[in-house]
Amino acid sequence: MAYSEKVLDHYENPRNVGSFGKDDEGIATGMVGAPACGDVMKLQLKVGKDGVIEDAKFKTYGCGSAIASSSLVTEWVKGKTIDQALEIKNTQIAEELALPPVKIHCSILAEDAIKAAVADYKKKHGA
Amino acid sequence: MTTFTLDFSADHFALFGLDRAQGVDTVALETRFRDIQAQVHPDKHTQGSDANQRLAMQWATRVNEAYQTLKSPLARARYLLQLQGHDAQIESNTAMPMDFLVAQMELREAVGEAKVGADDTVLDGVRRKLVIEIKEEYQRLRDLIDAQHDYVAAAGLVRQLMFQEKLLTEIDDALEAVLA
Numbered sequence: 408m409a410y411s412e413k414v415l416d417h418y419e420n421p422r423n424v425g426s427f428g429k430d431d432e433g434i435a436t437g438m439v440g441a442p443a444c445g446d447v448m449k450l451q452l453k454v455g456k457d458g459v460i461e462d463a464k465f466k467t468y469g470c471g472s473a474i475a476s477s478s479l480v481t482e483w484v485k486g487k488t489i490d491q492a493l494e495i496k497n498t499q500i501a502e503e504l505a506l507p508p509v510k511i512h513c514s515i516l517a518e519d520a521i522k523a524a525v526a527d528y529k530k531k532h533g534a
Numbered sequence: 535m536t537t538f539t540l541d542f543s544a545d546h547f548a549l550f551g552l553d554r555a556q557g558v559d560t561v562a563l564e565t566r567f568r569d570i571q572a573q574v575h576p577d578k579h580t581q582g583s584d585a586n587q588r589l590a591m592q593w594a595t596r597v598n599e600a601y602q603t604l605k606s607p608l609a610r611a612r613y614l615l616q617l618q619g620h621d622a623q624i625e626s627n628t629a630m631p632m633d634f635l636v637a638q639m640e641l642r643e644a645v646g647e648a649k650v651g652a653d654d655t656v657l658d659g660v661r662r663k664l665v666i667e668i669k670e671e672y673q674r675l676r677d678l679i680d681a682q683h684d685y686v687a688a689a690g691l692v693r694q695l696m697f698q699e700k701l702l703t704e705i706d707d708a709l710e711a712v713l714a
Contacts, residue, residue, distance in 0.1 A: 438636065438639075440630045440634075440697060442627065442694075442697060444700070445697045445699075447635050449639065516628055519628040519629070520628075
């Protein structure tokens with residue numbers, strides 16, 4: 408199966424790969440996995456005191472589409488409030504990357520990673 | 535001309551005359567599969583009508599699919615859950631226990647590094663541990679489905695095993711690459 412150009416771009420030059428320090432301030436972590444393909448995705452958000460996402464990092468074990476989906480969302484969430492970040496839908500990710508139907512679950516994984524990270528943030532901050 | 539006495543609406547277990555259970559008599563499955571396969575093999579029906587040949591072909595496919603499903607403990611468990619009306623949600627449920635996912639990621643990392651470093655000792659070690667874990671989990675899966683009828687817990691374990699089976703495949707691929 409051929410990957411779209413955008414997928415290849417994110418796959419070859421992934422944005423924001425890595426992790427924040429465990430003790431860094433305002434870090435929320437979302438970790439999700441896709442049983443169907445065994446992909447594992449970790450998304451970390453660095454949230455400022457005003458609730459705006461200042462930075463994001465990811466680490467993904469999976470196919471090119473999963474890596475591209477997570478790379479893309481780290482770019483998209485920056486500058487958004489956590490509630491705005493929750494509005495990112497898998498369909499937007501799939502559309503942007505021109506994912507074929509069999510790879511839609513990669514975009515679902517990325518959306519769920521945002522949800523999990525935001526849930527972690529809210530849990531830590533009692534919001 | 536041969537007529538088929540097999541029931542197309544039968545589930546995979548009924549097809550092979552087996553109890554609907556995760557613990558399956560693999561010898562009986564194998565024997566029954568060979569029997570039915572011999573009966574429905576398209577080569578045996580070259581003299582039959584077109585309709586009969588088509589039917590034989592459909593049956594051969596159906597029997598093969600049923601056999602493959604029941605032979606693999608993971609596919610069997612998924613199928614059993616489906617028969618019980620419990621979707622294992624392998625496409626939609628991404629919420630695995632955090633510690634499990636962290637461990638999976640670390641293992642993938644270790645396997646990736648060992649592959650690059652051509653370290654088959656590390657790969658062997660990870661593999662051995664994983665094989666034992668998987669074996670224990672299949673026993674637990676059998677208990678959850680057959681004895682406890684706890685299909686929710688079984689579905690969770692099926693999802694977990696899918697990651698582990700995938701990891702095992704990756705280790706085997708890495709070993710093959712390293713030892714080649």
